[in-house]
Amino acid sequence: MARPSRKPVRREHLVAAATRAVGRQGLATLRVADVAEQAGVVRGSVHYYYPDLSELLREVFRQAVERFCTDRAALISTMDDARDKLVAAARAGIPWRADDELVNVLYEFTTAVRQDSVYSVIVESLFGRQVTMYDAILEIGRAQGHFDLTAPVADIAANLVCLENGYGLEILAGNAVMPPQRAFELILSYARGATGCAELTADPDDAEVTRLRPRGDTR
Known part of the structure; x- marks a missing residue:
């Protein structure tokens, strides 16, 4: 055999x-x-x-996106209340350390879309999957009676993803005026206004516990 x-x-x-x-x-x-x-x-x-090194790098990016999206979806799937889901999703969407390997990899490829059209396709997929995730959370929250949305679902979801991306870049750049907890609070501030839900608040005690950890990180 x-x-x-x-x-x-x-x-x-x-x-x-x-x-x-x-x-x-x-x-x-x-x-x-x-x-x-x-x-x-x-x-x-x-x-x-x-x-071809580019083939290897495409696979690196593809797997990084899959890990990020799958791990994030798994995290919020354990929760029933849309308020918990949204807070957890926002918390997991930003890097809590400037040396967060997974998020660093995602940003490296996202800024290299002009070098390879395949990167551009994967970046669009990443954005679309995150928007879809927030779409679902917002619809659940509205159905549960927690959210009174002030704009179309798709608009709020897209804004949440863009806020994560923008603040994430500042965190990875080591911007002292934008530490992770501050970025998290600002994202939730927008979410409260967009959903009419004052209960979307940050808990500094568990921010490190529920972030997405790199594989093998058991801390």
């Missing part, structure tokens, strides 16, 4: 290594050698599984 191919496992190992490399040094100066160093292999091994 033929032994199972190790190729998928090794490719996945290289994707994880490339993710770390992008998160730590960005895309602009990334080389195959950097991925190989993170993976603990020679450069030839990277070329063997990914002859």
Whole structure:
């Protein structure tokens, strides 16, 4: 009997290594050698599984988006009350550390859309999935009687996503006047006005507990 191919496992190992490399040094100066160093292999091994570095980077971005969206959806699926869902979604949508690997990777690729049309498609998918998530939360909140929306659902959802993106960039840039908790509170301030729900408030005690953690982070 033929032994199972190790190729998928090794490719996945290289994707994880490339993710770390992008998160730590960005895309602009990334080389195959950097991925190989993170993976603990020679450069030839990277070329063997990914002859074109751009193919590997597309897979890194695709998987980062999938992780972010899937983990976020899983988090809010455990809650019944739309108010809890919205607060949790907003909390998980921003980086709580400037060195948050997953969010750094997402922003690196988002700002590189002009380099590769595939990136642009993935970025649009990321935005669309987040808007759809907020759409659902807002509709649930309205049905539960918690939200009295002051604008169309799609508009509020899009604004929430754009606020996350904008504040996220400031956090990753280390802007001292925009720490994560402040950004979180400002997003919820908009949400309160848009939903007419004064109960959408930040709890500083659990902000670190419910953020999306990188894989393997058990803190």
